[in-house]
Amino acid sequence: MIMNIFKKLRKEKGFTLDKLSEVMQFSRSYISMVENNRANPSAKYIENFSEILHLNDSVTAQIYIAYGLSEKLDLNSADKEKLLEQGFIEKDDTDTNSQIKVLNKPYYNIYWLLSQNDNDVVMSRNIEYDFGHIERESIILTQEEKRKLLTYVEAIPMLRDFDVIEENKED
Numbered sequence: 001m002i003m004n005i006f007k008k009l010r011k012e013k014g015f016t017l018d019k020l021s022e023v024m025q026f027s028r029s030y031i032s033m034v035e036n037n038r039a040n041p042s043a044k045y046i047e048n049f050s051e052i053l054h055l056n057d058s059v060t061a062q063i064y065i066a067y068g069l070s071e072k073l074d075l076n077s078a079d080k081e082k083l084l085e086q087g088f089i090e091k092d093d094t095d096t097n098s099q100i101k102v103l104n105k106p107y108y109n110i111y112w113l114l115s116q117n118d119n120d121v122v123m124s125r126n127i128e129y130d131f132g133h134i135e136r137e138s139i140i141l142t143q144e145e146k147r148k149l150l151t152y153v154e155a156i157p158m159l160r161d162f163d164v165i166e167e168n169k170e171d
Contacts, residue, residue: 005063005122005138006049007035013053024048037127037135040067058082059120059140066124066138114150121146 010020017035021028026045033039041049046067050060113121124138141149 004035004037005124005140006031006041008139009049009053009055010035015053020052023052037137040136056120059122062120062122063138066122066136110153111150114146114153117143 010017015023017028017031020026021031024031024045026048030039030045034041034045041063043064046060046063049055050063055063113119121141122138123141124136126134126136128134
C-alpha cells in the first residue's frame with residue numbers, strides 16, 4: 001500500500017507520532033488513524049499540520065481539495081492565480097465578489113504540472129475494499145516520477161500521429 005501523505009510528510013520532516021501529537025495538540029491515536037486512512041483529517045488538522053511542517057501553499061491546497069474541504073481554502077491573490085493556472089480552481093463569474101470555486105473534476109495542464117520543478121504534485125485515489133470500506137490515499141510524486149510521467153505525456157502526440165498513419169494504411 002502507498003504510504004499516506006500525512007505519514008510520509010511527517011517522517012520526511014523528522015517528527016515522531018508523539019512529537020507531532022504534542023505540537024499539534026491532537027491525540028496520538030487520531031494522528032495514527034489519519035495516517036492509516038482510518039479517519040479523514042479535519043480542516044483544523046490540515047491547517048495545523050501544514051503550519052507545523054511548513055508545507056507550501058500548493059501542497060496544502062491540494063490536500064484540502066483531495067479531502068473535500070475546499071471551502072476552507074484561504075488564498076491570497078498570488079496563490080489563487082497559481083491554482084487557476086494549475087487547473088484546481090476557476091473564477092466564479094456568477095459571483096460579483098470574484099469568488100473562486102473548486103472544480104468538481106479539475107482539469108489540469110498535465111505538461112505544465114509535471115514540468116514545474118518548484119511544484120509538488122499530489123496524486124490521490126480511493127481504494128475500495130471487499131467489505132465496501134473506501135479509503136483515500138495520497139502521495140507526493142518524486143522528481144523522478146514526475147520526469148517519467150512527463151516522458152509519457154510528451155510521447156502522446158507522436159503515438160496519436162502513428163495511430164493516424166496506421167489507420168490510413170488500412171484504408
